Amino acid sequence: MILADISALARKLNDCRNAVILTHAHPDGDTLGAGFGLCCYLRSRGIKANVLNSEPLPEKFSFLYKDYEPQDFEPSCVISVDVAAKDLLGDGLSDYADRIDLCIDHHFSNRMSAKDCYIDGDSCAVCLIIFELLKELGADITPQIANCLYTGIATDTGCFMFENTSPAAHRAAAALVEAGAQAAAINREMFQVKSRGRIFAEQRAIGEMKFACGGKVALITVTNALIEGCNIDRADLDGFAGIPLSVEGVEIGITLKQQPEGVFKASVRTVSADASAIAQRFGGGGHIRAAGCTLTDDREESERMITEAAAEFV
Numbered sequence: 190m191i192l193a194d195i196s197a198l199a200r201k202l203n204d205c206r207n208a209v210i211l212t213h214a215h216p217d218g219d220t221l222g223a224g225f226g227l228c229c230y231l232r233s234r235g236i237k238a239n240v241l242n243s244e245p246l247p248e249k250f251s252f253l254y255k256d257y258e259p260q261d262f263e264p265s266c267v268i269s270v271d272v273a274a275k276d277l278l279g280d281g282l283s284d285y286a287d288r289i290d291l292c293i294d295h296h297f298s299n300r301m302s303a304k305d306c307y308i309d310g311d312s313c314a315v316c317l318i319i320f321e322l323l324k325e326l327g328a329d330i331t332p333q334i335a336n337c338l339y340t341g342i343a344t345d346t347g348c349f350m351f352e353n354t355s356p357a358a359h360r361a362a363a364a365l366v367e368a369g370a371q372a373a374a375i376n377r378e379m380f381q382v383k384s385r386g387r388i389f390a391e392q393r394a395i396g397e398m399k400f401a402c403g404g405k406v407a408l409i410t411v412t413n414a415l416i417e418g419c420n421i422d423r424a425d426l427d428g429f430a431g432i433p434l435s436v437e438g439v440e441i442g443i444t445l446k447q448q449p450e451g452v453f454k455a456s457v458r459t460v461s462a463d464a465s466a467i468a469q470r471f472g473g474g475g476h477i478r479a480a481g482c483t484l485t486d487d488r489e490e491s492e493r494m495i496t497e498a499a500a501e502f503v
């Protein structure tokens with residue numbers, strides 16, 4: 190059933206006991222913030238709840254789960270947050286894929302099958318949905334819940350810089366800071382602090398940046414050799430895709446990342462062009478300003494193909 194509004198979602202949540210909350214693989218601030226924020230709330234109501242992810246959680250997000258201990262119970266309510274499709278749960282959670290009771294998401298493209306779904310594609314983050322849900326429920330937003338929800342809103346809006354940053358996002362952020370969210374510390378950790386390896390990887394990739402169309406298209410390439418040379422984790426490449434678009438005059442920024450098996454994947458970011466249309470040329474897709482596709486295992490060929498496609502959109 191499609192839940193039409195936040196009060197319908199609140200009624201469903203009120204029926205939940207012994208809840209497991211599923212987050213997506215390669216977790217980000219939104220899925221983890223929503224998961225642990227919701228978990229804190231349920232536990233505060235005396236409801237048993239756990240947050241699950243397919244893999245061990247990144248250290249970067251440890252402040253979201255610092256006091257968290259898994260509880261022992263037989264799940265009777267399975268909730269997913271920020272998971273747009275079953276395969277995004279990852280191998281570790283695939284057993285839950287066909288038994289989801291409540292799917293809460295903000296991707297228009299959501300393809301989950303769940304008993305009940307609440308999808309708000311206009312919401313910048315699932316953490317914003319959870320914030321409205323807790324308001325609807327009259328919940329006490331503790332500083333820890335505030336930190337969780339603030340993190341998801343900040344990360345999914347690129348620190349309040351993306352086009353999806355709505356007035357509601359700012360209002361929620363203000364309320365969460367009032368409730369004790371440590372905005373400056375969170376934003377420093379999410380957006381400023383980088384590992385040394387990451388900085389060196391950026392330096393090398395930027396050193397080889399290529400331009401086309403009179404500087405309107407910029408491209409960087411991250412090879413497996415570069416990743417190994419800088420001794421960084423692949424998860425540490427998050428946000429790399431924004432680098433080419435940060436150059437003055439660039440309208441389409443492309444980042445190629447070589448995959449472990451050798452093939453190059455492209456991330457396309459744009460100021461005003463349709464990024465998903467560019468990615469669709471190669472069987473990919475995504476959002477209007479951020480999209481991705483898979484190219485070939487030949488660097489020069491991949492760079493040429495995607496640059497030519499981008500040139501048609503400047």
Ligand SMILES: [Mn+2]
Nearest residue numbers: 219271315345
């Ligand atoms: Mn999200």
